[in-house]
Amino acid sequence: MDFVAVDWGTSNRRVFEIAGGVVTATREDDQGILNCADFAGDVASIRAAAGGAPVLLAGMIGSNRGWVEVPYVAAPAGLSQIAAAVTWVQPGVGIVPGVSYSDNIAADVMRGEEVQVLGALALGEVGDGLLAHPGTHGKWIEVEDGRINRFRTVMTGDVFAALKAKSILSDLLQGEAGTGPAFVAGVDHGLAHGDLLAELFSVRARVLLGQAAKEDAASYVSGLLIGNEVSIGLGRRREPIVPVIGTAALSERFAVALDRAGRTARIVDGEDAFVAGMIAIMGATR
Amino acid sequence: MDFVAVDWGTSNRRVFEIAGGVVTATREDDQGILNCADFAGDVASIRAAAGGAPVLLAGMIGSNRGWVEVPYVAAPAGLSQIAAAVTWVQPGVGIVPGVSYSDNIAADVMRGEEVQVLGALALGEVGDGLLAHPGTHGKWIEVEDGRINRFRTVMTGDVFAALKAKSILSDLLQGEAGTGPAFVAGVDHGLAHGDLLAELFSVRARVLLGQAAKEDAASYVSGLLIGNEVSIGLGRRREPIVPVIGTAALSERFAVALDRAGRTARIVDGEDAFVAGMIAIMGATR
Incomplete structure (x- = not known):
């Protein structure tokens, strides 16, 4: 030992x-x-x-x-x-x-x-460059000369859980969040728009107006938050390949989101x- | 009658x-x-x-x-x-x-x-123009020809409550949110930055690193969310005076935030x- x-x-x-x-x-x-x-x-x-x-x-x-x-x-x-x-x-x-x-x-x-x-x-x-560590408090970490040079935490998972536990979206978020078309649509919207507090309410409005299925809401919100996180995390960095360290399920979601952002994820087992x-x-x- | x-x-x-x-x-x-x-x-x-x-x-x-x-x-x-x-x-x-x-x-x-x-x-x-209706689900409403032409809901109050009820920030958000310097600092940050999911976590980091007082966190987060809402709500509209319809306490917060955004609030009793x-x-x- x-x-x-x-x-x-x-x-x-x-x-x-x-x-x-x-x-x-x-x-x-x-x-x-x-x-x-x-x-x-x-x-x-x-x-x-x-x-x-x-x-x-x-x-x-x-x-x-x-x-x-x-x-x-x-x-x-x-x-x-x-x-x-x-x-x-x-x-x-x-x-x-x-x-x-x-x-x-x-x-x-x-x-x-x-x-x-x-x-x-x-x-x-x-190696040196940007890497992602998704999670309840996801980290986007810049490595330089083999050291952690700076980093930023994004509260994606925690905010999703808080919205699920107690908000107008609670009932819509009880389902499983998949990685299908609703997730991808959320990612694309999250990547493009910084107005998350408004986009979140529109999820409910779309369901009320019959424009979106209730069953898709959890996937869409997951995508919206992760797309927003990827947009924040990438910032002005230009790396075409971004290592993602984490669990398989979460890394796969971020791989989809990075792909939508025109980057390629390299999944590293946490x-x-x-x-x-x-x-x-x-x-x-x- | x-x-x-x-x-x-x-x-x-x-x-x-x-x-x-x-x-x-x-x-x-x-x-x-x-x-x-x-x-x-x-x-x-x-x-x-x-x-x-x-x-x-x-x-x-x-x-x-x-x-x-x-x-x-x-x-x-x-x-x-x-x-x-x-x-x-x-x-x-x-x-x-x-x-x-x-x-x-x-x-x-x-x-x-x-x-x-x-x-x-x-x-x-x-009259015609943009007006704000703050609340749990705050509305930013465009009036044209005396009609509600379009509007956008921002989940500010609901998200604040959800973060207070269940998130890493819960313990920091139990205090009263004032309108003093910590609120104004939050507003300024919220107006300038769309990366809310990252800025929220930094509130906790600043307290842990001794850079901010725990007692100021609720005011700062309230300011951060309201500043973000005002930034979303104003969008590209240029009205120098923005009517705010609501309760006195909430309208006052939005008046401070609009002032920081270079606009003047006109408070209308809800x-x-x-x-x-x-x-x-x-x-x-x-």
């Missing part, structure tokens, strides 16, 4: 036992930071199960709602800066810091995505990237 | 008894369409309390969740079109239709705001406009 890497998020937790540079066992449960009652006890159990191997934790576990708050490393940040800022909360138990970005206009933070970026770089799957990133960070801390 | 005008919305209901062209009594309660259990019975009580006078109902009572669904009148629609489309559900009991707009690109609907627009026109408070509109419609149905 080399070490145990833990992707400890808000809702879920994934544990990867790593030996000889490869994953030998994985476990996943719902003990994210909002559910976990005993961080220290759980970490002790994880170590014990791995024969006392070192443990490296990443993600929201290092946030102000997690176990021990670990300060962000300011961008530009690459492997050496991030590895140097790992906080060893106990001998053999480290927490990876997040990365922050700020200038006179923008301010942003990430926790966990930086590991996947470093992993994708280590795997040779991405779990592979996470493991490679943790191996790289662990190696660099020694 | 001339008649009774009822503004019957989603959550609330306001009753105005009108005699000699002026309001002689008003009542307000929480029996909006989502709470009211007996539309016919309540209307009978309202009539009885007014000595059997005719009753004219407007707002969501005519929607598919209300008492009797009354079809929208397609814009362009003025007093004569709207009055002609009042549906008499019983002798002496009428429901005002809403107004719809659609073309190849846009689709939109309103129910209730059209009464206030007709009233503001009847009062001489507005209740006065409603009463004048219902008197005009009732008169035109005879």
Whole structure:
């Protein structure tokens, strides 16, 4: 056993036992930071199960709602800066810091995505340029000289969930969001129009006026939000190929949206990237 | 007693008894369409309390969740079109239709705001041009030749409520939203940037990075959303003075935002406009 890497998020937790540079066992449960009652006890159990191997934790576990708050490393940040800022909360138990970005206009933070970026770089799957990391709080990350140079978070998934939970669109958003023609139509509209707060209401109006099917609303709104995100994320960048790091289902949606924007997605598996990133960070801390 | 005008919305209901062209009594309660259990019975009580006078109902009572669904009148629609489309559900009991707009690109609907627009026109408070009707689903309405020519709904209030109820910003949005410097800063940002889904997350990042006070977040987000709405609503219109029909508190926020956009708000009391509109419609149905 080399070490145990833990992707400890808000809702879920994934544990990867790593030996000889490869994953030998994985476990996943719902003990994210909002559910976990005993961080220290759980970490002790994880170590014990791995024969006392070192443990490296990443993600929201290092946030102000997690176990021990670990300060962000300011961008530009690459492997050496991030590895140097790992906080060893106990001998053999480290927490990876997040990365922050700020200038006179923008301010942003990430926790966990930086590991996947470093992993994708280590795997040779991405290089300098723009990459996307879709999610509840999707990140668009500019890599320069192998470091995270700046980035921007777009609240797409969170806003979709909030609209679904409590808004005039709630009843229309309960269905499954597909990737068919309604999704593509939403993407095209989202790419072209920055007036999201108005376009969202028109979804309801179209259904009321019989111009759109209720069953298509969830797909259309998903497309509208993702199209808007892609438009924001691409900004003035001109990369023809944009790596997308994430889960298969979400990456596929972004691949469709990037295609509509005239770009090509290069899908990178988020779990592979996470493991490679943790191996790289662990190696660099020694 | 001339008649009774009822503004019957989603959550609330306001009753105005009108005699000699002026309001002689008003009542307000929480029996909006989502709470009211007996539309016919309540209307009978309202009539009885007014000595059997005719009753004219407007707002969501005519929607598919209300008492009797009354079809929208397609814009362009003025007093004569709207009055002609009042549906008499019983002798002496009428429901005002809403107004719809659609073309190849846009689709939109309103129910209730059209009464206030007709009233503001009847009062001489507005003429041809652009006007704003802020609210949970704020309307930006273009009046031409005294008719509602086209309009656009912006989901500002609804999105603010959804973000407050369920999103990463929930805890930051529980405070009161003021109109001080944080609100103005949000307005300026919202006016200048169409990338709302990214700007929203930066509110949280600024607080985490110590660049903004948690107490200012609700004001800033309110400003950001209203600035974005004003930018959408103004579009390419050039009117230096924009009438704002609504409640005093909300109109004041939009007056600040319009000022930041280099325009001047002309505040029109929404209740006065409603009463004048219902008197005009009732008169035109005879």
